[in-house]
Amino acid sequence: MRMYDIIKKKRDGFELTKEEIEFFVEGYTKGDIPDYQISALLMAIFLNKMTKRETVDLTKAMLDSGDKIDLSNIEGIKVDKHSTGGVGDKTTLVLGPMVAACGLPVAKMSGRGLGHTGGTLDKLESIKGLRIELSKEEFTRNVNNINIAVCGQTGDIAPADKKLYALRDVTATVDNISLIASSIMSKKLAVGSDGIVLDVKVGSGAFMKDFDNAYKLAEEMVDIGNSMGRKTVAVISNMDEPLGYAVGNALEVKEAIETLRNNGPEDLVELCLTLGSHMLVIGNKAKYLDEAREKLVDVLESGKAYEKFIEFVEAQGGDVNYVKNTSLLPQAEYVLEVKSDEDGYVQSMNAEEVGKCALFLGAGRETKESEIDLSAGIVLAKKVDDKVSKGEVLAYVHSNDKGKGEEIVRRLKDIIKIGDKNKDEKKLIFTIV
Numbered sequence: 001m002r003m004y005d006i007i008k009k010k011r012d013g014f015e016l017t018k019e020e021i022e023f024f025v026e027g028y029t030k031g032d033i034p035d036y037q038i039s040a041l042l043m044a045i046f047l048n049k050m051t052k053r054e055t056v057d058l059t060k061a062m063l064d065s066g067d068k069i070d071l072s073n074i075e076g077i078k079v080d081k082h083s084t085g086g087v088g089d090k091t092t093l094v095l096g097p098m099v100a101a102c103g104l105p106v107a108k109m110s111g112r113g114l115g116h117t118g119g120t121l122d123k124l125e126s127i128k129g130l131r132i133e134l135s136k137e138e139f140t141r142n143v144n145n146i147n148i149a150v151c152g153q154t155g156d157i158a159p160a161d162k163k164l165y166a167l168r169d170v171t172a173t174v175d176n177i178s179l180i181a182s183s184i185m186s187k188k189l190a191v192g193s194d195g196i197v198l199d200v201k202v203g204s205g206a207f208m209k210d211f212d213n214a215y216k217l218a219e220e221m222v223d224i225g226n227s228m229g230r231k232t233v234a235v236i237s238n239m240d241e242p243l244g245y246a247v248g249n250a251l252e253v254k255e256a257i258e259t260l261r262n263n264g265p266e267d268l269v270e271l272c273l274t275l276g277s278h279m280l281v282i283g284n285k286a287k288y289l290d291e292a293r294e295k296l297v298d299v300l301e302s303g304k305a306y307e308k309f310i311e312f313v314e315a316q317g318g319d320v321n322y323v324k325n326t327s328l329l330p331q332a333e334y335v336l337e338v339k340s341d342e343d344g345y346v347q348s349m350n351a352e353e354v355g356k357c358a359l360f361l362g363a364g365r366e367t368k369e370s371e372i373d374l375s376a377g378i379v380l381a382k383k384v385d386d387k388v389s390k391g392e393v394l395a396y397v398h399s400n401d402k403g404k405g406e407e408i409v410r411r412l413k414d415i416i417k418i419g420d421k422n423k424d425e426k427k428l429i430f431t432i433v
Protein backbone atom coordinates (compact mmCIF):
# COMPACT_ATOMS: atom_id res chain seq x y z
CA MET A 1 0.00 0.00 0.00
CA ARG A 2 1.25 3.50 -0.80
CA MET A 3 0.32 6.64 1.09
CA TYR A 4 0.26 8.56 -2.20
CA ASP A 5 -2.58 6.34 -3.52
CA ILE A 6 -4.61 6.76 -0.33
CA ILE A 7 -4.34 10.55 -0.51
CA LYS A 8 -5.28 10.51 -4.22
CA LYS A 9 -8.28 8.23 -3.59
CA LYS A 10 -9.68 10.52 -0.90
CA ARG A 11 -8.86 13.63 -2.91
CA ASP A 12 -10.97 12.23 -5.76
CA GLY A 13 -13.92 11.62 -3.43
CA PHE A 14 -13.76 7.83 -2.99
CA GLU A 15 -14.35 5.84 0.17
CA LEU A 16 -11.26 4.42 1.90
CA THR A 17 -11.22 0.77 2.93
CA LYS A 18 -10.71 -0.41 6.50
CA GLU A 19 -7.21 -1.61 5.54
CA GLU A 20 -6.27 1.75 4.04
CA ILE A 21 -7.45 3.55 7.18
CA GLU A 22 -5.51 1.15 9.41
CA PHE A 23 -2.45 1.60 7.21
CA PHE A 24 -2.25 5.37 7.59
CA VAL A 25 -3.20 5.42 11.30
CA GLU A 26 -0.61 2.78 12.19
CA GLY A 27 2.05 4.22 9.92
CA TYR A 28 1.61 7.72 11.29
CA THR A 29 1.62 6.58 14.94
CA LYS A 30 4.87 4.67 14.40
CA GLY A 31 6.44 7.63 12.63
CA ASP A 32 6.73 5.83 9.26
CA ILE A 33 4.52 8.33 7.42
CA PRO A 34 5.54 12.02 7.45
CA ASP A 35 3.38 14.92 8.62
CA TYR A 36 3.11 16.40 5.11
CA GLN A 37 1.37 13.33 3.69
CA ILE A 38 -1.03 13.04 6.64
CA SER A 39 -1.72 16.79 6.39
CA ALA A 40 -2.72 16.34 2.75
CA LEU A 41 -4.94 13.39 3.62
CA LEU A 42 -6.60 15.28 6.50
CA MET A 43 -7.42 18.14 4.14
CA ALA A 44 -8.87 15.69 1.61
CA ILE A 45 -11.00 14.14 4.39
CA PHE A 46 -12.01 17.61 5.55
CA LEU A 47 -13.16 18.60 2.05
CA ASN A 48 -14.70 15.31 0.88
CA LYS A 49 -15.86 14.03 4.27
CA MET A 50 -16.01 10.43 5.51
CA THR A 51 -18.88 7.97 5.40
CA LYS A 52 -20.23 6.47 8.62
CA ARG A 53 -18.34 3.25 7.90
CA GLU A 54 -15.07 5.09 7.37
CA THR A 55 -15.63 7.06 10.59
CA VAL A 56 -16.18 3.86 12.59
CA ASP A 57 -13.05 2.30 11.07
CA LEU A 58 -11.01 5.41 11.85
CA THR A 59 -12.26 5.33 15.45
CA LYS A 60 -11.33 1.65 15.80
CA ALA A 61 -7.89 2.18 14.32
CA MET A 62 -7.16 5.07 16.71
CA LEU A 63 -8.58 3.13 19.65
CA ASP A 64 -6.35 0.15 18.82
CA SER A 65 -3.26 2.37 18.66
CA GLY A 66 -3.00 2.49 22.46
CA ASP A 67 -3.89 1.08 25.87
CA LYS A 68 -7.36 0.06 26.96
CA ILE A 69 -8.64 0.40 30.51
CA ASP A 70 -10.15 -2.82 31.76
CA LEU A 71 -13.03 -2.27 34.18
CA SER A 72 -14.05 -5.92 34.42
CA ASN A 73 -12.94 -6.11 38.09
CA ILE A 74 -15.59 -3.57 38.92
CA GLU A 75 -18.93 -5.14 39.73
CA GLY A 76 -22.11 -4.10 37.92
CA ILE A 77 -22.93 -2.20 34.76
CA LYS A 78 -20.57 0.72 34.21
CA VAL A 79 -21.93 3.82 32.49
CA ASP A 80 -19.57 6.64 31.56
CA LYS A 81 -20.47 10.29 31.00
CA HIS A 82 -18.63 12.64 28.69
CA SER A 83 -19.14 16.31 27.99
CA THR A 84 -17.81 17.88 24.81
CA GLY A 85 -16.68 20.80 26.98
CA GLY A 86 -18.23 23.97 28.26
CA VAL A 87 -17.85 26.92 30.59
CA GLY A 88 -18.80 26.45 34.25
CA ASP A 89 -19.45 22.77 33.57
CA LYS A 90 -19.11 21.17 36.99
CA THR A 91 -21.59 18.39 36.12
CA THR A 92 -19.28 15.46 36.96
CA LEU A 93 -18.79 16.73 40.52
CA VAL A 94 -22.55 16.65 41.11
CA LEU A 95 -23.70 13.86 38.82
CA GLY A 96 -21.07 11.35 39.96
CA PRO A 97 -22.20 11.30 43.64
CA MET A 98 -25.86 11.46 42.58
CA VAL A 99 -25.79 8.34 40.41
CA ALA A 100 -23.39 6.57 42.80
CA ALA A 101 -25.89 7.20 45.61
CA CYS A 102 -28.51 5.52 43.39
CA GLY A 103 -26.35 2.39 43.25
CA LEU A 104 -24.65 2.86 39.88
CA PRO A 105 -20.85 2.36 39.91
CA VAL A 106 -19.01 5.49 38.79
CA ALA A 107 -15.52 4.68 37.51
CA LYS A 108 -14.60 8.03 36.07
CA MET A 109 -11.44 9.05 34.29
CA SER A 110 -11.38 12.78 33.92
CA GLY A 111 -9.17 15.37 32.30
CA ARG A 112 -7.63 18.73 33.01
CA GLY A 113 -8.82 22.00 31.56
CA LEU A 114 -7.34 23.59 28.46
CA GLY A 115 -8.25 26.96 26.96
CA HIS A 116 -11.57 28.47 27.97
CA THR A 117 -13.06 25.17 29.23
CA GLY A 118 -12.30 23.73 32.65
CA GLY A 119 -11.39 20.20 33.75
CA THR A 120 -12.73 18.11 36.62
CA LEU A 121 -9.28 17.15 37.93
CA ASP A 122 -8.19 20.77 38.44
CA LYS A 123 -11.45 21.54 40.20
CA LEU A 124 -11.06 18.59 42.57
CA GLU A 125 -7.57 19.71 43.53
CA SER A 126 -9.19 22.71 45.28
CA ILE A 127 -9.97 20.25 48.09
CA LYS A 128 -6.84 19.92 50.24
CA GLY A 129 -5.21 16.51 50.03
CA LEU A 130 -7.55 15.02 47.43
CA ARG A 131 -5.53 12.65 45.27
CA ILE A 132 -6.49 12.18 41.64
CA GLU A 133 -3.65 9.79 40.88
CA LEU A 134 -4.87 6.41 42.05
CA SER A 135 -3.34 3.01 41.44
CA LYS A 136 -5.47 0.62 39.40
CA GLU A 137 -6.11 -1.43 42.56
CA GLU A 138 -7.19 1.57 44.62
CA PHE A 139 -9.45 2.85 41.83
CA THR A 140 -11.15 -0.55 41.53
CA ARG A 141 -11.40 -0.99 45.32
CA ASN A 142 -12.99 2.42 45.82
CA VAL A 143 -15.62 1.86 43.12
CA ASN A 144 -16.41 -1.58 44.53
CA ASN A 145 -16.61 -0.24 48.12
CA ILE A 146 -18.31 3.11 47.77
CA ASN A 147 -19.47 3.13 44.13
CA ILE A 148 -17.32 6.06 43.03
CA ALA A 149 -13.76 6.96 42.11
CA VAL A 150 -12.45 9.75 39.90
CA CYS A 151 -8.89 9.76 38.61
CA GLY A 152 -6.67 11.07 35.86
CA GLN A 153 -6.21 9.18 32.63
CA THR A 154 -3.73 6.36 33.02
CA GLY A 155 -1.83 4.57 30.29
CA ASP A 156 -1.24 5.69 26.74
CA ILE A 157 -4.75 6.08 25.38
CA ALA A 158 -5.25 6.55 21.64
CA PRO A 159 -1.74 7.91 20.82
CA ALA A 160 -2.80 8.08 17.16
CA ASP A 161 -5.43 10.64 18.12
CA LYS A 162 -2.87 12.69 20.06
CA LYS A 163 -0.67 12.97 16.95
CA LEU A 164 -3.53 13.50 14.52
CA TYR A 165 -5.23 16.09 16.73
CA ALA A 166 -2.00 18.08 17.07
CA LEU A 167 -1.63 18.06 13.28
CA ARG A 168 -5.29 19.01 12.71
CA ASP A 169 -4.80 21.92 15.06
CA VAL A 170 -2.17 23.48 12.79
CA THR A 171 -3.65 22.51 9.40
CA ALA A 172 -7.17 23.99 9.81
CA THR A 173 -8.75 20.53 9.81
CA VAL A 174 -10.20 20.34 13.33
CA ASP A 175 -13.85 21.13 12.67
CA ASN A 176 -14.92 18.16 10.62
CA ILE A 177 -17.68 16.06 12.20
CA SER A 178 -16.12 12.66 11.40
CA LEU A 179 -12.72 13.72 12.67
CA ILE A 180 -14.13 15.17 15.91
CA ALA A 181 -16.46 12.21 16.53
CA SER A 182 -13.73 9.62 15.96
CA SER A 183 -11.26 11.61 18.09
CA ILE A 184 -13.60 11.86 21.07
CA MET A 185 -14.95 8.31 20.79
CA SER A 186 -11.55 6.64 20.35
CA LYS A 187 -10.65 7.96 23.81
CA LYS A 188 -14.03 7.18 25.39
CA LEU A 189 -14.15 3.64 24.02
CA ALA A 190 -10.70 2.91 25.45
CA VAL A 191 -12.31 2.85 28.89
CA GLY A 192 -14.23 -0.41 29.17
CA SER A 193 -17.64 0.90 30.23
CA ASP A 194 -20.87 -0.79 29.15
CA GLY A 195 -22.67 2.41 28.31
CA ILE A 196 -21.89 6.04 27.52
CA VAL A 197 -24.00 9.15 28.04
CA LEU A 198 -22.70 12.06 25.99
CA ASP A 199 -23.42 15.68 26.82
CA VAL A 200 -23.00 17.46 23.50
CA LYS A 201 -22.85 21.18 24.13
CA VAL A 202 -24.10 23.71 21.61
CA GLY A 203 -23.77 27.48 21.65
CA SER A 204 -21.29 30.31 22.08
CA GLY A 205 -19.19 28.49 24.71
CA ALA A 206 -19.14 25.13 22.91
CA PHE A 207 -17.12 23.54 20.14
CA MET A 208 -20.30 23.35 18.09
CA LYS A 209 -21.85 26.78 17.70
CA ASP A 210 -25.06 25.74 15.94
CA PHE A 211 -27.67 23.08 16.54
CA ASP A 212 -27.45 21.32 13.15
CA ASN A 213 -23.75 20.59 13.55
CA ALA A 214 -24.17 19.59 17.20
CA TYR A 215 -26.91 17.17 16.13
CA LYS A 216 -24.74 15.65 13.39
CA LEU A 217 -21.86 15.24 15.83
CA ALA A 218 -24.14 13.65 18.42
CA GLU A 219 -25.61 11.27 15.84
CA GLU A 220 -22.19 10.25 14.61
CA MET A 221 -20.87 9.58 18.14
CA VAL A 222 -23.98 7.63 19.13
CA ASP A 223 -23.64 5.50 15.97
CA ILE A 224 -19.97 4.81 16.71
CA GLY A 225 -20.68 3.85 20.34
CA ASN A 226 -23.62 1.60 19.50
CA SER A 227 -21.79 -0.04 16.60
CA MET A 228 -19.05 -0.99 19.03
CA GLY A 229 -21.42 -2.64 21.48
CA ARG A 230 -21.76 0.23 23.97
CA LYS A 231 -25.22 1.56 24.74
CA THR A 232 -24.78 5.21 23.81
CA VAL A 233 -27.10 8.19 24.22
CA ALA A 234 -26.41 11.88 23.58
CA VAL A 235 -28.09 14.83 25.24
CA ILE A 236 -27.73 18.08 23.32
CA SER A 237 -27.57 20.92 25.85
CA ASN A 238 -27.26 24.67 25.75
CA MET A 239 -23.88 26.33 26.21
CA ASP A 240 -24.85 29.85 25.19
CA GLU A 241 -24.23 31.01 28.75
CA PRO A 242 -22.14 29.35 31.50
CA LEU A 243 -23.74 26.46 33.35
CA GLY A 244 -24.77 27.59 36.83
CA TYR A 245 -23.26 30.81 38.17
CA ALA A 246 -19.65 29.93 38.99
CA VAL A 247 -16.72 29.77 36.53
CA GLY A 248 -13.34 28.86 38.04
CA ASN A 249 -12.07 25.88 39.95
CA ALA A 250 -12.68 26.39 43.69
CA LEU A 251 -15.72 28.55 42.89
CA GLU A 252 -17.23 25.69 40.89
CA VAL A 253 -16.48 23.17 43.63
CA LYS A 254 -18.35 25.41 46.07
CA GLU A 255 -21.33 25.58 43.69
CA ALA A 256 -21.24 21.81 43.16
CA ILE A 257 -21.31 21.26 46.95
CA GLU A 258 -24.25 23.65 47.27
CA THR A 259 -26.01 21.69 44.55
CA LEU A 260 -25.37 18.42 46.37
CA ARG A 261 -26.90 20.08 49.43
CA ASN A 262 -30.02 20.48 47.27
CA ASN A 263 -29.48 24.18 46.86
CA GLY A 264 -28.12 24.38 43.33
CA PRO A 265 -28.86 26.50 40.28
CA GLU A 266 -31.82 25.35 38.22
CA ASP A 267 -29.91 24.67 34.99
CA LEU A 268 -27.17 22.63 36.65
CA VAL A 269 -29.70 20.56 38.59
CA GLU A 270 -31.83 19.96 35.49
CA LEU A 271 -28.84 18.89 33.40
CA CYS A 272 -27.71 16.45 36.12
CA LEU A 273 -31.22 15.02 36.39
CA THR A 274 -31.43 14.54 32.61
CA LEU A 275 -27.99 12.98 32.17
CA GLY A 276 -28.36 10.95 35.36
CA SER A 277 -31.74 9.54 34.30
CA HIS A 278 -30.23 8.17 31.10
CA MET A 279 -27.29 6.74 33.04
CA LEU A 280 -29.59 4.95 35.51
CA VAL A 281 -31.75 3.50 32.74
CA ILE A 282 -28.73 2.27 30.75
CA GLY A 283 -27.26 0.89 33.99
CA ASN A 284 -30.49 -0.99 34.80
CA LYS A 285 -31.04 0.94 38.03
CA ALA A 286 -34.39 2.17 36.74
CA LYS A 287 -36.74 0.93 34.07
CA TYR A 288 -38.01 4.30 32.89
CA LEU A 289 -36.63 7.82 32.76
CA ASP A 290 -39.35 9.12 35.13
CA GLU A 291 -38.51 6.50 37.73
CA ALA A 292 -34.80 7.31 37.38
CA ARG A 293 -35.47 11.03 37.83
CA GLU A 294 -37.46 10.35 41.01
CA LYS A 295 -34.56 8.38 42.43
CA LEU A 296 -32.13 11.18 41.61
CA VAL A 297 -34.36 13.85 43.15
CA ASP A 298 -34.62 11.67 46.23
CA VAL A 299 -30.84 11.37 46.73
CA LEU A 300 -30.53 15.15 46.42
CA GLU A 301 -33.38 15.89 48.83
CA SER A 302 -32.43 13.24 51.38
CA GLY A 303 -28.77 14.32 51.49
CA LYS A 304 -27.57 10.91 50.24
CA ALA A 305 -25.79 12.45 47.24
CA TYR A 306 -24.02 14.95 49.50
CA GLU A 307 -22.98 12.15 51.89
CA LYS A 308 -21.68 10.19 48.90
CA PHE A 309 -19.50 13.16 47.92
CA ILE A 310 -18.07 13.28 51.46
CA GLU A 311 -17.33 9.53 51.29
CA PHE A 312 -15.64 10.02 47.92
CA VAL A 313 -13.48 12.91 49.16
CA GLU A 314 -12.46 10.92 52.23
CA ALA A 315 -11.63 7.80 50.21
CA GLN A 316 -9.30 9.81 47.96
CA GLY A 317 -7.48 11.44 50.87
CA GLY A 318 -9.22 14.82 50.75
CA ASP A 319 -9.93 16.93 53.83
CA VAL A 320 -13.72 16.69 54.31
CA ASN A 321 -13.68 19.92 56.33
CA TYR A 322 -13.30 21.68 52.96
CA VAL A 323 -16.65 20.21 51.93
CA LYS A 324 -18.40 20.88 55.21
CA ASN A 325 -17.06 24.41 55.40
CA THR A 326 -16.50 25.74 51.88
CA SER A 327 -14.92 28.98 53.15
CA LEU A 328 -11.77 26.85 53.59
CA LEU A 329 -11.51 26.42 49.79
CA PRO A 330 -8.90 28.64 48.08
CA GLN A 331 -10.10 32.26 48.10
CA ALA A 332 -8.91 35.13 45.93
CA GLU A 333 -7.59 38.30 47.54
CA TYR A 334 -9.91 40.63 45.62
CA VAL A 335 -13.60 40.28 44.83
CA LEU A 336 -14.70 43.05 42.46
CA GLU A 337 -18.24 43.87 41.41
CA VAL A 338 -19.50 44.28 37.86
CA LYS A 339 -22.48 46.64 38.01
CA SER A 340 -25.14 47.29 35.41
CA ASP A 341 -25.19 50.73 33.79
CA GLU A 342 -28.85 50.44 32.84
CA ASP A 343 -32.25 48.96 33.61
CA GLY A 344 -33.48 46.03 31.53
CA TYR A 345 -33.04 42.30 31.07
CA VAL A 346 -29.92 40.23 30.49
CA GLN A 347 -30.20 39.41 26.79
CA SER A 348 -27.06 37.35 26.34
CA MET A 349 -23.53 36.71 27.52
CA ASN A 350 -21.13 34.95 25.20
CA ALA A 351 -20.05 31.91 27.22
CA GLU A 352 -16.73 31.55 25.42
CA GLU A 353 -15.88 35.17 26.24
CA VAL A 354 -16.79 34.61 29.90
CA GLY A 355 -14.56 31.51 29.84
CA LYS A 356 -11.72 33.55 28.33
CA CYS A 357 -12.10 36.14 31.10
CA ALA A 358 -11.74 33.38 33.70
CA LEU A 359 -8.71 32.09 31.79
CA PHE A 360 -7.13 35.56 31.85
CA LEU A 361 -7.63 35.69 35.63
CA GLY A 362 -5.64 32.44 35.92
CA ALA A 363 -8.50 29.94 36.28
CA GLY A 364 -7.51 28.07 33.11
CA ARG A 365 -4.51 27.00 31.07
CA GLU A 366 -3.25 28.78 27.97
CA THR A 367 -0.94 25.82 27.32
CA LYS A 368 -0.66 22.36 28.85
CA GLU A 369 2.23 23.57 31.01
CA SER A 370 0.48 26.63 32.52
CA GLU A 371 -0.03 26.81 36.29
CA ILE A 372 -3.56 27.61 37.33
CA ASP A 373 -4.91 29.75 40.15
CA LEU A 374 -7.57 27.64 41.85
CA SER A 375 -9.20 30.61 43.57
CA ALA A 376 -9.63 32.83 40.49
CA GLY A 377 -12.78 33.14 38.41
CA ILE A 378 -16.16 34.72 38.00
CA VAL A 379 -19.44 34.29 39.84
CA LEU A 380 -22.42 35.56 37.91
CA ALA A 381 -25.15 37.28 39.88
CA LYS A 382 -27.53 37.37 36.91
CA LYS A 383 -28.23 34.97 34.06
CA VAL A 384 -29.87 35.38 30.67
CA ASP A 385 -33.50 36.62 30.95
CA ASP A 386 -33.01 37.99 34.50
CA LYS A 387 -34.32 41.49 35.18
CA VAL A 388 -31.68 44.03 36.24
CA SER A 389 -31.74 47.57 37.58
CA LYS A 390 -29.11 50.22 37.06
CA GLY A 391 -26.38 49.81 39.69
CA GLU A 392 -27.26 46.19 40.42
CA VAL A 393 -24.43 43.63 40.51
CA LEU A 394 -24.20 41.44 37.38
CA ALA A 395 -21.15 39.44 38.40
CA TYR A 396 -18.30 39.16 40.89
CA VAL A 397 -14.71 38.89 39.69
CA HIS A 398 -12.39 36.87 41.94
CA SER A 399 -8.74 37.69 41.35
CA ASN A 400 -5.39 37.76 43.06
CA ASP A 401 -4.24 40.53 40.72
CA LYS A 402 -6.21 43.75 41.19
CA GLY A 403 -5.26 45.18 37.77
CA LYS A 404 -6.32 42.04 35.95
CA GLY A 405 -9.53 41.94 37.99
CA GLU A 406 -10.36 45.52 37.03
CA GLU A 407 -9.75 44.75 33.36
CA ILE A 408 -12.16 41.81 33.56
CA VAL A 409 -14.79 44.00 35.25
CA ARG A 410 -14.61 46.25 32.16
CA ARG A 411 -14.68 43.30 29.74
CA LEU A 412 -17.66 41.66 31.45
CA LYS A 413 -19.65 44.90 31.20
CA ASP A 414 -19.32 44.57 27.43
CA ILE A 415 -19.96 40.82 27.34
CA ILE A 416 -23.14 40.85 29.45
CA LYS A 417 -25.67 42.46 27.12
CA ILE A 418 -28.60 44.30 28.70
CA GLY A 419 -31.68 45.25 26.72
CA ASP A 420 -35.32 44.36 26.17
CA LYS A 421 -36.77 41.05 27.28
CA ASN A 422 -35.89 38.17 24.92
CA LYS A 423 -38.86 36.98 22.89
CA ASP A 424 -37.90 33.33 22.83
CA GLU A 425 -37.76 31.32 26.01
CA LYS A 426 -34.28 29.93 26.65
CA LYS A 427 -33.85 26.20 26.45
CA LEU A 428 -31.42 24.01 28.38
CA ILE A 429 -31.99 20.62 26.76
CA PHE A 430 -32.56 20.68 23.02
CA THR A 431 -33.00 17.02 22.27
CA ILE A 432 -31.84 13.48 22.97
CA VAL A 433 -30.14 11.43 20.26
Ligand code: URA
Binding pocket: 165, 174, 179, 180, 181, 183, 184, 207
Ligand atom coordinates in the same frame (compact mmCIF):
# COMPACT_ATOMS: atom_id res chain seq x y z
N1 URA B 1 -12.17 17.14 21.40
C1 URA B 1 -11.46 16.08 21.02
O1 URA B 1 -11.05 15.28 21.85
N2 URA B 1 -11.20 15.91 19.72
C2 URA B 1 -11.63 16.76 18.77
O2 URA B 1 -11.37 16.55 17.61
C3 URA B 1 -12.38 17.87 19.19
C4 URA B 1 -12.63 18.04 20.51
